[in-house]
Amino acid sequence: MSIAYLNGEYLPLEEARISPMDRGFLFGDGIYEVIPYYNGKSVGLMPHITRMINGLAEIEIKNSHTADEWKTLLDNLIAKNSDQGDNLGVYVHISRGTDVKRYHAYPEGVEPTIFCFTFGIKDPEPTDRTKVHQYSMISTEDLRWQRCHIKSTALLGNVIHFQEGYSSGHDEALLYNAKGELTEGSSCNAFIVKDGVIITPIQDNQILPGITRRIIIDSLKADGSLTVEERTITMDEVRNADELWITSSSKEIAPVTQLDGKPVGNGEVGEIWEKAFKIYTASKYDF
Numbered sequence: 001m002s003i004a005y006l007n008g009e010y011l012p013l014e015e016a017r018i019s020p021m022d023r024g025f026l027f028g029d030g031i032y033e034v035i036p037y038y039n040g041k042s043v044g045l046m047p048h049i050t051r052m053i054n055g056l057a058e059i060e061i062k063n064s065h066t067a068d069e070w071k072t073l074l075d076n077l078i079a080k081n082s083d084q085g086d087n088l089g090v091y092v093h094i095s096r097g098t099d100v101k102r103y104h105a106y107p108e109g110v111e112p113t114i115f116c117f118t119f120g121i122k123d124p125e126p127t128d129r130t131k132v133h134q135y136s137m138i139s140t141e142d143l144r145w146q147r148c149h150i151k152s153t154a155l156l157g158n159v160i161h162f163q164e165g166y167s168s169g170h171d172e173a174l175l176y177n178a179k180g181e182l183t184e185g186s187s188c189n190a191f192i193v194k195d196g197v198i199i200t201p202i203q204d205n206q207i208l209p210g211i212t213r214r215i216i217i218d219s220l221k222a223d224g225s226l227t228v229e230e231r232t233i234t235m236d237e238v239r240n241a242d243e244l245w246i247t248s249s250s251k252e253i254a255p256v257t258q259l260d261g262k263p264v265g266n267g268e269v270g271e272i273w274e275k276a277f278k279i280y281t282a283s284k285y286d287f
Contacts, residue, residue: 001013002081002084002117002118003077003080003081003118004016004077004115004116004117004118005073005077005114005115005116005117006018006113006114006115006116007111007113007114007115008114010076010077010080013117016115016117018098018113018115019098021098021099021100021101021102022095022097022098022113023095023096023097023098023099023107024093024095024096024113024153025095026102027096027104027154028152028153028154028155028156029059029095029096029153029154030061030093030094030095030096030112030113030152030153031052031055031056031059031061031093031094031150031151031152031153032091032092032093032094032151032152032153033048033049033051033052033090033091033092033151034089034090034091034092034249034250035048035074035089035090035092035249036087036088036089036121036249036250037078037087037088037089037090038086038087038123038124039086039087040078040079040082040086041285042074042075042078042285043212043215043249043284043285043287044211044212044214044215044249044284044287045071045074046067046071046287047211047214047215047287048211048249049067049070049071049074050067051151051209051211052070052092052094052151053067053070055150055151055152056094056112058150059096059150059152060106061094061095061096061112062111062112064111064112064114073116074090074092074116077090077116077117077118078090078118081118084118084120085120087120087121087122087123088118088119088120088121089118089119089120089121089249089250090116090117090118091116091117091118091119092114092115092116093113093114093115093116093153094112094113094114094115095112095113095115095153096110096112096113097110097111097112097113098110098113121250124252124281125252125254125277127274127277127278127281128274129255129268129269129270129271129273129274130269132254132255132269132277133254134255134256134257134258134269135171135172135246135254135255135256135257135258136169136170136171136256136257136258136259137165137170137171137172137173137174137185137244137246137256137258137259137260138164138165138168138170138173138174138259138260139173139174139175139176139235139238139259139260140161140164140165140173140174140175140176141175141176141177141178142161142175142176142177142183142206143157143160143161144157144158144161144175145157146205146206147205148183148184148205148206148207148208149203149204149205149206149207149208149209151208158186158187159186161173161175161186162186162187164186165186170258172185172186172187172188172246172256173185173186174190174238174244174246174256174259176235176238177206180234180235180236181201181232181233181234181235182201182233182234182235182237182238183201183206183207184201184206184207184208184210185246187248188210188246188247188248188251188254189201189207189208189210189212189213189246189247189248190244190245190246190247191213191216191244191245191246191247191253192233192237192238192241192242192243192244192245193241193242193243193244193245193270193272193273194237194240194241194242195242196226196227196272197227197228197229198220198226198227198228198229198272198276199228199229199230199231199233199237200213200217200228200229200230200233201230201231201232201233202230202231202232203230210247210248211249211287212247212248212249212251212252212253213247214287215280215283215284215287216228216247216253216276216280217230218287219279219280219282219283219284219286219287220276220279220280222283223279223283225275225279226272226275226276226279238259239259239260239262241264241265242264242265242266242270242272243255243264243265243269243270243272243273244256244257244259244264244265245273245276252277252280252284253273253276253277253280255269255270255273257269
């Protein structure tokens with residue numbers, strides 16, 4: 001039986017109830033996080049919590065817990081679901097709360113709705129580049145809102161772009177802005193490799209400040225054997241890249257070998273991906 005957390009109470013997931021007047025339901029007015037745990041060990045838990053707290057502050061939702069209290073809450077939820085599998089993700093959803101009417105302005109005197117549940121996640125991919133799953137993507141113009149740095153529960157723009165890729169037989173959609181510059185994927189961040197250099201778009205309002213993205217950058221810089229740059233990337237550079245990766249808490253570092261029906265580089269998983277993924281795998285629990 002899966003155990004959820006709702007507003008201070010741990011309870012069976014099927015017993016969790018949220019009002020239809022909740023602003024998360026009516027407006028998508030909230031923040032969320034997804035945090036992976038492998039064999040009970042979290043990856044980037046405190047950075048996830050910090051991003052969540054920052055997001056709540058940015059959209060002016062009350063934060064009712066300290067970072068350490070959030071950690072305890074989520075670790076407890078994982079422990080209560082230990083019979084659900086060795087590898088679990090935690091979904092954390094915080095809305096502005098329930099009002100008595102539907103009205104755009106922030107209501108006064110309401111408490112946020114805090115809802116968390118766990119779900120099974122797959123084992124990490126092998127670090128052998130001949131055995132890893134290879135992703136296929138389409139590219140499309142990024143038509144989402146201009147505050148993509150906020151991990152908002154209002155994901156319709158992402159859902160539409162993801163469906164563009166999915167319905168055409170691909171794994172994901174890779175997005176670019178009106179200037180023809182790479183932003184990110186519909187549910188992930190993105191990296192390219194050219195001439196041995198790993199490059200990812202700069203962090204701004206056009207992309208999510210991905211935790212996996214940050215762990216990759218920091219672990220590679222700490223290792224020092226590979227060069228990493230954060231800068232603007234044109235789609236011409238993407239199409240001429242030697243390697244293309246997408247990254248997220250669930251995908252970790254996923255190699256993309258097909259873009260718009262054409263091979264990325266030589267159409268095979270690259271050596272730089274393998275080196276980077278081994279470095280990331282060795283250090284991911286340190287964050």
